[in-house]
Amino acid sequence: MSASFASALSAAHDAAGTQSHPPGALYMVATPIGNLADITLRALHLLQKVDAVACEDTRHTGALLHGYGIDRSGIALIAVHRHNESEAAQAVIDRLAAGQRVAYASDAGTPAVSDPGARLAAAVRAAGHAVVPLPGASSITAALSAAGIVAPGHDDGSFIFAGFLPSKAGERATALQTLGAQARPVILLEAPHRIAELAAALAPLGERLVTMARELTKQFEEIATLPASGAAAWVAASPQRARGEYVVLLHAAAVTEDRTAAEGRRVLGLLLAEKLPLKSAARLAADITGASRNVLYEAGLALKNEG
Known part of the structure; x- marks a missing residue:
């Protein structure tokens, strides 16, 4: 066991050991983007508990598990990367159907965010199995x-x-x-x-x-x-x-408050012309332009009062 993370593995068990991690589910595990200490306690616990880890690169994930002192002898590593994700998903689904727990880890950060994982998650859900996110580094x-x-x-x-x-x-x-x-x-x-x-x-x-x-x-x-x-x-x-x-x-473009308010009123008018309720129109115009929702609502009331 890695001496550096021995206490972390123990803390992970204490923190997450009583939580429910049902079998037959795919766990999307965020992993560090560089600093190994940025792993979560829940991720460490889950990675010790799963039957298999589907991963973008088996060598990278194998080294990650070794770095944390996690015994790999009972954990299968399955390559699921950008070029085989749709096809490899079936191997994961077969394991889930057999009642196994499977984690998915991309090389760094949160899976499916400019990383593989989205197609796998979609296939698993379509097959009727749960997909559970374990948030972390991004x-x-x-x-x-x-x-x-x-x-x-x-x-x-x-x-x-x-x-x-x-x-x-x-x-x-x-x-x-x-x-x-x-x-x-x-x-x-x-x-x-x-x-x-x-x-x-x-x-x-x-x-x-x-x-x-x-x-x-x-x-x-x-x-x-x-x-x-x-x-x-x-x-x-x-x-x-x-x-x-x-x-x-x-960074956000420099927009004066006058320009923002004017654009908000313009969009509000267009939405009201389409017969949207004032409350909905003010909310949408604020979301689109960044203008104040309350100010737009008051402007809308004034327009209605003017007929």
């Missing part, structure tokens, strides 16, 4: 929590997750143009060998702030917020910045 929420994204009219916590953009320059530029027009924050993912190209493509966004989050939770973690026009120079300033996985966050 590079997306980790980066968002540290970026400090605040903007008037867009402080409700909503964001757009766009993941990896197209690899072709023209398609990437078009996608960024569309995303750059969004008022809400946008979250992108990028591989180290493409980060220079993405950083250069951000330049047309000018002074819009971006947060570059590299190697999150790892030894050389780096988080920097700067204008989009300076992203390429920032990446080029150090050879280390061409290494490691990135989360790139486009």
